[in-house]
Amino acid sequence: MTINPASRPEPSHGDDLFIRFANTLTYTRGRASDSIPDADALLGWLHTAGLISDRARAAESGLLRRDPNEAGRRLERFWTLRRVLHEIAAEVDADGRPSPDRLRELNHILRHGLHYHQLRLQPDGTRYAFSQVGDRLDQARASIAASLAQFLADDAPGRLRVCANSGCRELFVDHSAAGRRIWCDMRTCGNQAKAARHRARAREAPARVPVRSESV
Numbered sequence: 001m002t003i004n005p006a007s008r009p010e011p012s013h014g015d016d017l018f019i020r021f022a023n024t025l026t027y028t029r030g031r032a033s034d035s036i037p038d039a040d041a042l043l044g045w046l047h048t049a050g051l052i053s054d055r056a057r058a059a060e061s062g063l064l065r066r067d068p069n070e071a072g073r074r075l076e077r078f079w080t081l082r083r084v085l086h087e088i089a090a091e092v093d094a095d096g097r098p099s100p101d102r103l104r105e106l107n108h109i110l111r112h113g114l115h116y117h118q119l120r121l122q123p124d125g126t127r128y129a130f131s132q133v134g135d136r137l138d139q140a141r142a143s144i145a146a147s148l149a150q151f152l153a154d155d156a157p158g159r160l161r162v163c164a165n166s167g168c169r170e171l172f173v174d175h176s177a178a179g180r181r182i183w184c185d186m187r188t189c190g191n192q193a194k195a196a197r198h199r200a201r202a203r204e205a206p207a208r209v210p211v212r213s214e215s216v
Contacts, residue, residue: 017049017147022085022171030167039064039071042078051140060136074137081109081141085148089171092160098152106145113142165189 024035024045036042040061047057064071084105088098098106115134122129132139151160151173159174164182168189174181183189 016173018085018144018151019171019173020049021045021144022082022089025082025086027167027169036075036078039075042075046137046140051143052136056136077137078141080105081145084109084145086162086169086171088148088152089160090162092152092157093162096158106149109145110142110149112138113140113145115139163189 026033026035036045043052043057043061043064046052047054052060064074084102088102088106091098091102113134115132117130118133119128119130121127151157155173156179159179161172161174161181161184163170163172163184165184168184170184172181172184
């Protein structure tokens, strides 16, 4: 017996899921740091985010360890998603909307996450199992993409920002009342920017030359 489309509700994720994933690539004074440099780290992140179960993490880990080439392909797909998230955020921040090319990339990722649920009688014939049918990692990737898609459709896209600190570039959603935040964190990037401006003004200010009074 097969149920299609799925009738079970999808896992609920906040609109910050795509933000959290995008910011697995961070910068400190322009130096990159990647929180998902390999397949094991990726699976750990997906598990912590609630996108795969304990059992799915163990199963996928075994499969990818046995096939390093497939592990590399899977990791590359998530890196591509992360690039798309960053590029869409940059376009929205600059122009108020994503470009058609980026939308096509996002929709392509969403299509790869299609799945359905299936009810099957267990081999021993004593009970049923109700589970998703489809690729678990593609579903997880599509869930992250859907988080951004839903944000753009339902929230205020103009609040999606890229930190103005060129050495940081974290994505964030501006929840301030005025909607004028440009830094991910005023205490860090904001203060760094203010300090940099102060140093620049100090360098540009003409040096004061003491004036000697002439004796009569």
